[in-house]
Amino acid sequence: MIDFTLPALGADMTEGKLLEWKVKPGDAVRRGQVVAVVDTSKAAVDVEIWQDGTVAQLLVRPGETVPVGTPMARLLAPGELPVARSRVSPAARQRAATLGIALESIAGSGPEGAVTLEDVERTAAAAATPAAAVASVPAGTGVGKVADMRAAIGAAMSRSKREIPHYYLAESVPMRRAQEWLETFNAGRPLPERLLMAVLPIKAVALALRKFPELNGFYRNGAFEAGKGIHVGVAIALRQGGLVAPALHDAADKPLAVIMQELSDLVQRARSASLRSSELADATVTVTNLGDQGVESVFGVIYPPQVALVGLGRVSLRPWAEEGVVRAVPVMQATLSADHRVSDGHRGALFLNEVRERLQHPETL
Amino acid sequence: MSLGPVPYDKTSSQALLADMLRIRRLEEAAAEWYGAGKIRGYLHLYIGEEAVAAGAMPCFHEGDDVVATYREHGHALMRGVPMNAIMAEMFGKALGCSRGRGGSMHLFDAGRRFFGGNAIVGGGLPLAVGLALAAQLQHEARVVACFFGEGAVAEGAFHESMNLAALWKLPVLFCCENNLYAMGTALARSESQTDLCVKAESYQVPALRADGMDVVSVRETTQQALARMRAGGGPAFVEYRTYRFRAHSMFDPELYRDRKEVEAWKERGPIHTFSARLKAEGKLTEEEFLALDARAMAEVAAAVAFADAAPFEPVSELGRDVVAQEEP
Amino acid sequence: MRTDPLYAQVIAVLQAIAPEVEAEDLVPGEPLRRQVDLDSMDWLNFLIGLHRAFQVDIPESDYARLVTLDDVADYLQKKTGSGTTRSG
């Protein structure tokens, strides 16, 4: 028997509201399959499951808010035979039958997770209120939503500032070659195939992280855990306020066109509140790009339990001395906020240098 | 063993003989109907030992109490329990003296103060002590007849009861029917002291011995013991030396004793020896014997017919008589 | 404010990117990105939306000419050669 628990879709998430089940008891599920949609207070997230199996019992009903770690469903492992019956107290079974409530939909709070009379009554009461309306409203709308997200971000950032000894580095990156390469690349392509400048530094950061694993991963339980891949969290501002930083998985291995496509997709889904749980939970580093907003540089707050954040500013023409000549050159400020418990400034500086050098050879990105 | 003259007149003598015949024919019929499957469970026959019940029981008054063992058909009959009720009980019928709840081992008749029918060896002795204690506390003159086999003297209940009865001077006549075998275990193989009277005397209980194959000896010895008791002398003990001709129960292959021994005891059978003496003394003719026997057999035949015809207790009545009907 | 169909179409494309935008709040002659919070991704998506709606290509070299909604509408009018769309 496998318990499918509500995953933490980021450090700022302590609970989630189930909006919808995408599976029902008896369904076979595959690793990576989206099984539920959960409102994390930031977004409606498609939650994936990471084990193969067969859904035995759904323990949480749509509309219910449960803490992270709460068993949401029980699954039979591949090959596991179904137990004859789920744990339901006799009184609860009787009452559910009277009320016409499907027991599979009830989460048990009794001994050994058994469904109790009270669980049935509570479910019946919840069903009687127009809970369906709540579930159908997209996440991220309404004043309450924004306030919830504000609170969640506040909690995560407070924790970051409280726990993580940040250090900050900045480096100016000449972007002339990147711009020229991009213009050429885009010139021959229809609009949907064109790249944004934003994807180049993302790729450059991802590639640089291969050499600096101490900036890619998590600090948990008093120790650093290197990320199992390089999943770049891209900070995306939501139109109504707040932000999410879903992951671009394995960014170092993907061609720019693919990164562009995925980034575009992420932005769109972040704003329509349909991110996937792995996208929210997996990022091993964050890149925040406030260049569009016109600022020169950004010193970000690390998103725990990550250990580094790269900030990208506006690309602007600056006087730049190159080979003894001062020219007007497009330059971008790249910054690094990093966790001093894991790395120090020397390595951080080398990392920023690496990012800079990568951007001088855009054709290799 | 030489038997003296019978000290009773013709009528009394023939009555004793008739009783022994009634027991004998009852037991034979029980064996027959056991074989026919009408009687089941354990069935312990008294054949060979008739003189004890027939001789002793009439010595007790109507108001006295009787406690017996699981080999008690003869005792019940001698106490006056109708043969019909005894046979019906063995047949398991509702008209049996225990409404079919007891069977062969648990014959009861409260009205005749016949307290069973106890199938725990020695189990009746404390009961008898208590009955006697009640009599004493009620200042009533009744005594208690407590029959048990010699096997019971190995039980703690025997010793505790002898002691209590002696200590409190209770009117219990401990009637020990020593048929030499506790099931298949000979007395000498189970007791360090085989003189049972000595055991009783060790509790300060006066002990007498009777020839259990001789109805006269039984009757005289019992009277003697009772006379002392009724005079307020406390308990007494009588050992009746007897022998059962049949196996212990219907399940007993009798591996433990020699056929010759059985045959030798049969020579001393209580019925034919007593008949012979009565005939010799002119108190019985062969015709009279046959008539008595025929009457006994007729009574038994009628009892069997009665028992066979009697209904079983309805199963719906299963739960009755476990506790009182009325809630306390 | 402008009421011509082409302009309305442009506004519809914009609203797909930025749903919070109200047509009457927009000043056609003012730089669009000063009125609406559009980052480069939004801008790109806006252009892609126009591309799809009007079946026109918009080379990157033209991006600099598209500052106000008027600019955009005029550009599209020129490109499509009419005041109406060719697609539905």
Add this chain to the structure above:
Amino acid sequence: MKISYREALREALRDALASDPRVFLMGEDVGRYGGSYAVSKGLLEAFGPERVRDTPLSELGFVGAGVGAALGGMRPIVEVMTVNFSLLAMDQIVNGAAALRHMSGGQLHVPLVIRMATGAGRQLAAQHSHSFEGWYAHVPGLRVLAPATIADARGMLEPALACPDPVILFEHVRLYNLEGELGDDPSAWRCDIRSAAMRRAGDAVTIIAYGGGLLRALEAADQLAGEGIEAEVIDLRVLRPLDTPTLLGSVRKTHRAVVVDEGWKSGSLSAEIVARLMEGAFYDLDAPVGRVCSEEVPMPYALPLEEAALPQPGKIVAAVRTLLGKT
């Protein structure tokens, strides 16, 4: 008026001896010694050696004599020092007293009261401390009582003596010194010997206890109340026949039950109660029925071991929490 459990028992004996000449008390050291737990102290002087009768150490003999005396028209009260010793007399109780009415087709009955001390808590180890109430409660033909309050100690003897069948009355050794208020008027203790009693009302769980377990159950209930859990406490009072309707009624209300029994679990009275709840209230149960019983060891002597072996309020509280999913 303040009175101890022991005194309440004694006063009940005194009433019985005074009001019915058929009643007499017998047992080991009930007379001159005053009773091994001093219950009968002073009664010899009041009623004489015939009616307050010391017996030899012959449990089989004198319990059997009690049965015989009852058959003979008396109303004996037999005291057996402890339930452990009663095993020596079990033949007379089970094969005799309990069976005679039925075995005789309803002709005989045995109006006998057997009192015995039961239970642990005095460091008397494995031959003086057990709780075999359940063994007797197993036997048809017997009525088994367990007074757990002063009033029941005072009140149960009278109906027990009036009962035409053998009654076993268990006095828990931890209760003898229990003191409480009891009025002078018989209405303060007059009671039946067929029904269980609710000693505390609650709605979250039913704690079923008897004898020495009742006080511990009540203590646990107080503790649970501090956590916002209102336990109903039912005192069985009568272990045979069980007042099943009262138990079912309470459990139908609370949907949960914990049975407290100082006997061992295996084959026990607690097992019987749980079975009855299953039979009669299965569809009302909201959690498995819990049990707090003695650990399955012969009662040890050393205090920490003895305490660990026995049902304690803490164990009852824990069992209730488990049922409520609050582990």
